[in-house]
Amino acid sequence: MASPTSRRGIMLRMKTLSLQTRRTRAGAAIATVVTSTALLAAPTTAGAQPDSPAAPAAEASRADTVLGQPPLVIAHRGASGYRPEHTLAAYKLAIQLGADYVEPDLVSTKDGVLVARHENEISTTTDVADHPEFADRHTTKTIDGVTITGWFTEDFTLAELKTLRAVERLPTVRPANTRYNGLYQVPTFDEVLALVRAESAKRGRTIGVYPETKHPTYFRSIHLALSRRVVRDLRQAEMNRAASKVFIQSFETSNLRHLDTRTNVKLVQLINSTGAPFDLVASGDPRTYADLVTAAGLREIATYADGIGPNKDVLIPRDAGGFLTQPTGVVSRAHRVGLVVHAFTFRDENQFLPADYRVGTDPNAKGDAFSEYARFFDIGVDGVFADYTDTAIEARDLYYDEDTERQAN
Secondary structure, three states: OOOHHHHHHHHHHHHHHHHHHHHHHHOHHHHHHHHOHHHHOOOOOOOOOOOOOOHHHHOOOOOOOOOOOOOEEEEEOOOOOOOOOOOHHHHHHHHHOOOOEEEOEEEEOOOOOEEEOOOOEOOOOEOHHHOHHHHHHOEEEEEOOEEEEEOEHHHOOHHHHOOOOEOOOOOOOOHHHHHHOOOOOOOEHHHHHHHHHHHHHHHOOOOEEOOEEOOHHHHHHOOOOOHHHHHHHHHHOOOOOOOOOEEEEEOOOHHHHHHHOOOOOEEEEEEOOOOOOHHHHHHOOOOOHHHHOOHHHHHHHOOOOOEEEEEHHHHOOEOOOOOEOOOOOHHHHHHHOOOEEEEEEEOOEHHHOOHHHOOOOOOOOEOOHHHHHHHHHHOOOOEEEEOOHHHHHHHHHHHHHHHHHHHHO
C-alpha cells in the first residue's frame, strides 16, 4: 500500500491538474482566477466572506464540480424520507430511486459488531423501551462531553439488538413512515455491504457506500475502536481498494488520519457549522471547525483526506430570519486543493429549508427543495446528502439538463 503522503499527494495533484485543465479550456480569465494567490486568503470563521463582492454575479454561470461531473446523490441514512432510517428497506428503496451512494452511520455492539444507527443511543430509533427484559440497560452516559440518558448499542450483543425493531425517528414530521414501525431489524454493516453488492449486480451499476464512524474517540475509550472494524468489513466484502466506490467520513480528525494509513478508500472530513471535532477538544487542541475550512486548514485536510462534508450553513450561511446570505467561498477553496465537497443535509420539509424556499406555514409540509438544490449546485458542490433521494435526483436532472440546453443555445 502506498504511503499516506504519496497516496494523497498523487491524488491531490491529479485532481488539481484536472480542475486547472478544465478551467483553462473554459478561458484564460478563469484560469487566472484559479491560480490567483490573492484569493487564497483564509476566513476567520465558518461564516466567512464571499470570494469577492462580485460573487453573486459570478453565480449566473455555474461553478464547476472538482471533477467536472454532476454532483453525487448520497442517500442520507437510506431513503429516510420514506422509511425508518438505517434499515435495509431504506437503503434498498434509495437504490431503487437511483442513489449513487447509500450512507450508513456506524456504531458498535458489545461484542464488537458494527451496526447502522444514527447514534449509539437507540431509544428514538428502535422499540427498545417496549422490551421489559432490557429495562435494566437504561442508563446515563457522557458521550463527547454531553450527558445522555437511554439505551446504548455498546451495552447489547448483536443477538440482543436483533430482537429489537426500528421505528421512525421523526414521527411528527413524517407520520406516514410510522406504519413501518416494528417491521425492520437493526442491520449490521456487513448486511448493508451485502445489499449494496447484490443490488449493484442486479441493476448493472456499481452503487457506492458512504459509512460514517460515529463518536470514534468515545468508542476507542471503551475498547471498541471503529476504524479497524470498518476496514475489516470492507476487506471481507472486497471493497477495500482505491477504486472501490467507498467514502469513509468522520466529524473527528485523528481517526481519519489513522484510516489514511490503513486503507486506500476515499476519506471525507465532516465539518459542522459550530463547535469543534471532539478529538481535538479532548486533546486540548483549540482548533474549531471554522479553522478547518480556512485555506490553511483545507490544505492540511488534503494531506489525509479526499474531501470535506460540510453542513450547508458552512457554504451559504443563513441570516437571523433563516434566509440564505452569500456563499463563503469554502467550495472554491476546497477545490483549489483538490478536495471534493459533499454538503449535508438536504430535506424537503419547510422546517429544514431556508426561509427563501418555504411554501406555506406548515413546518412539515414540502417546500421548494428544488430551488435550494439549484442554489448549492450554483456554487459547485460535488455531492449532496439527501433524505429524499428522488427529489435530489430530479433536482440534479433539472439543473444540469437546463444548463446543457443553455450552453447549446
